[in-house]
Amino acid sequence: MTASLIQVEFLKALYAFLKVSAMIVLIVTPIITIMELLRSFHLLDPLVTPLHRLFAWMRIRKESVAALFVGIIFGIAYGGGVLLEEKRSGALNRRDALLVGVFLSLSHALIEDTFLFVAVGADLLVVLFSRILLTILVLLSLRLFAPPERE
Amino acid sequence: MKDHQVRLNGIGPLLWIGIKKGLRSSLGIIKVMFPVTLAVTVLKLTPVLGWLAEGFRPFMGLMGLRGETALPYILGSVLNLYVAIGAMIPLGLTSRETTILATVLLISHSLLVETAVIKGIGAPWFGLLLMRVGAGFFMGLVLSWVL
Numbered sequence: 193m194t195a196s197l198i199q200v201e202f203l204k205a206l207y208a209f210l211k212v213s214a215m216i217v218l219i220v221t222p223i224i225t226i227m228e229l230l231r232s233f234h235l236l237d238p239l240v241t242p243l244h245r246l247f248a249w250m251r252i253r254k255e256s257v258a259a260l261f262v263g264i265i266f267g268i269a270y271g272g273g274v275l276l277e278e279k280r281s282g283a284l285n286r287r288d289a290l291l292v293g294v295f296l297s298l299s300h301a302l303i304e305d306t307f308l309f310v311a312v313g314a315d316l317l318v319v320l321f322s323r324i325l326l327t328i329l330v331l332l333s334l335r336l337f338a339p340p341e342r343e
Numbered sequence: 344m345k346d347h348q349v350r351l352n353g354i355g356p357l358l359w360i361g362i363k364k365g366l367r368s369s370l371g372i373i374k375v376m377f378p379v380t381l382a383v384t385v386l387k388l389t390p391v392l393g394w395l396a397e398g399f400r401p402f403m404g405l406m407g408l409r410g411e412t413a414l415p416y417i418l419g420s421v422l423n424l425y426v427a428i429g430a431m432i433p434l435g436l437t438s439r440e441t442t443i444l445a446t447v448l449l450i451s452h453s454l455l456v457e458t459a460v461i462k463g464i465g466a467p468w469f470g471l472l473l474m475r476v477g478a479g480f481f482m483g484l485v486l487s488w489v490l
Contacts, residue, residue, distance in 0.1 A: 198388060205384040205433040212432055213373045220372065225365035229357060272460035279464050286465065293466025297457070297475050298450060305424060305449055308372070312428055313438050314445035318490070322446050322482055330478065 215311035223307050231266055250295075250331065256288045260295055267301035294334060298327040372425050379429030383414065387433055406480065407487025412436070412444055419448045420476070421455060443486045451479030 230236055244257045255278060263271020275292060278284040310316045386392045396410030403412050411434050419427025427448055436444065454472060462468035
């Protein structure tokens with residue numbers, strides 16, 4: 193391969209890299225900024241009660257719903273941290289751990305990670321909804337095969 | 344004067360803290376991407392990427408992806424999404440390929456670190472690990488058929 197061809201390869205990669213970097217700064221920075229504000233000032237806390245109702249079909253405890261919600265929005269490290277505390281204190285039962293584990297495995301950091309790939313050029317709607325749909329389908333089938341115990 | 348004070352005590356400084364954190368995170372992502380992009384560009388000039396592509400073509404092809412995408416797929420699965428994106432850049436993927444690979448990777452990524460968290464909360468981690476990899480592959484199959 194000649195020297196100029198190698199140069200062309202590197203320039204092409206550099207150009208693509210700068211383009212993606214610019215998109216990340218333009219798209220991801222404002223998203224992280226908003227996330228940071230929401231998290232630091234607990235602005236999403238009032239949503240936990242209505243969400244508990246939304247997740248009622250999963251039949252999990254309200255505390256688990258709160259942690260799950262944090263994980264879905266901010267990422268597995270944050271939601272997981274809260275859940276680890278609960279696990280240590282013995283508040284998290286096996287069934288909650290399984291359901292939250294399935295949900296968080298498939299759907300977490302739904303905003304930041306999704307927009308990261310949008311910055312690279314992925315289709316927002318396809319990427320976001322295929323993930324949410326898949327999570328719901330898996331959880332519904334789990335409910336079918338492992339129905340919740342009666343209280 | 345009063346206006347100024349209201350702004351100082353209100354949303355202004357908080358917003359500034361948020362913007363600084365946002366910029367720092369973005370730059371952190373870009374810093375991780377750079378060496379990977381560079382390394383994959385070098386790899387592209389050697390026959391190694393071609394061998395890898397040849398080996399993985401049957402598997403990646405099922406998801407409508409080229410053999411080369413095995414590199415960001417494996418790196419993203421084991422390590423993290425930033426590394427995967429760094430490896431995607433030199434490959435010059437089409438928007439269809441980018442969307443499929445993004446979906447697969449978003450479902451199944453950073454398996455080393457995230458499986459540790461799942462294990463920590465007492466969920467059946469090995470089953471969930473297999474489920475994630477399987478679910479990602481399944482979505483890749485579906486999207487290659489739909490898109």
